[in-house]
Amino acid sequence: MSDDVRLRAVGEADLEVFLAQEHDPEAVRRSKFPPREREAFMTHWKTRVLGDPTVLVRAVIVGGELAGNIVSWWEQERRFTGYWFGRAFWGRGIGSTAMTLFLQEEKTRPLYADPYIGNTGSVRLLEKCGFQRTGTIMHGENEHVMLVLSES
Numbered sequence: 001m002s003d004d005v006r007l008r009a010v011g012e013a014d015l016e017v018f019l020a021q022e023h024d025p026e027a028v029r030r031s032k033f034p035p036r037e038r039e040a041f042m043t044h045w046k047t048r049v050l051g052d053p054t055v056l057v058r059a060v061i062v063g064g065e066l067a068g069n070i071v072s073w074w075e076q077e078r079r080f081t082g083y084w085f086g087r088a089f090w091g092r093g094i095g096s097t098a099m100t101l102f103l104q105e106e107k108t109r110p111l112y113a114d115p116y117i118g119n120t121g122s123v124r125l126l127e128k129c130g131f132q133r134t135g136t137i138m139h140g141e142n143e144h145v146m147l148v149l150s151e152s
Contacts, residue, residue, distance in 0.1 A: 005097040007058040007105075010069060014059050015045050017066045021086045031084075032116040032142040049073075056106050060098040062089055070102045072111065079108040095125045103129060103149070111149040116142055123147070 019042075021027065023035045036044060049055050049071060057071040060083075068085030081102070085095055103111075113131055115122035123145050127133075131147035138144070 003092055003094060003097075004063055005067075005094055005101065006061050007070070007098065007101050008061055010050065010057050010059045012046070012050070014066055014069070015042060017086070018045070018069060018084065021068060021084055024087055026087060027084070030116070030119045030121070032118070032139070032144075056102075058098075058102055058105070060085065060089075060094070062094055067094060067098075070098055072102075072106045072108070078112050079106075079110075080112045080114070081106065082113065090121065095122075096128045099125060099129045109149060109151040113147045113149075114139075114144040115147075117145050 019038060022033075022041065028035055035041075049057055052073070055071060055073045057069060059069055060067045066086075067089040068083060070081065070083040072079055072081040074080075081099075083095065083099065085098075089095075111131075113126050114137060115126065117123070117136060123133075126147050126149075129149070131149045134146045134148050136143050137146050
């Protein structure tokens with residue numbers, strides 16, 4: 001499989017793959033993000049992601065395969081980014097390459113991210129892309145690293 005990484009618009013046909021990726025038990029363990037049931041997942045994606053013009057979302061394609069997605073959205077006054085990749089695409093530098101491409105489109109700075117503190121691969125990916133640690137926050141009982149990408 002080629003590791004040629006590109007981004008494209010997300011279509012509704014991509015959602016089934018994203019749903020399966022969100023339900024991967026190892027991804028759930030690493031992210032501390034509880035997977036949504038199918039109907040809730042589809043509603044969230046169709047209304048709050050694809051249906052919100054302020055959200056920027058891209059499918060990540062690797063060697064012609066749908067590897068995952070990267071998204072940015074507003075939470076009050078802060079713009080956040082997040083991503084989800086299928087397990088077959090972990091640990092190969094694909095996430096860093098995809099985020100670098102995404103950051104060429106997503107121009108808002110500062111840009112925030114808050115991965116689970118134990119998800120060292122995700123934290124490392126963001127730091128490789130220029131995000132800096134600013135502290136930690138709690139989501140429920142789980143500690144997350146707050147990272148910010150400031151203007152250069």
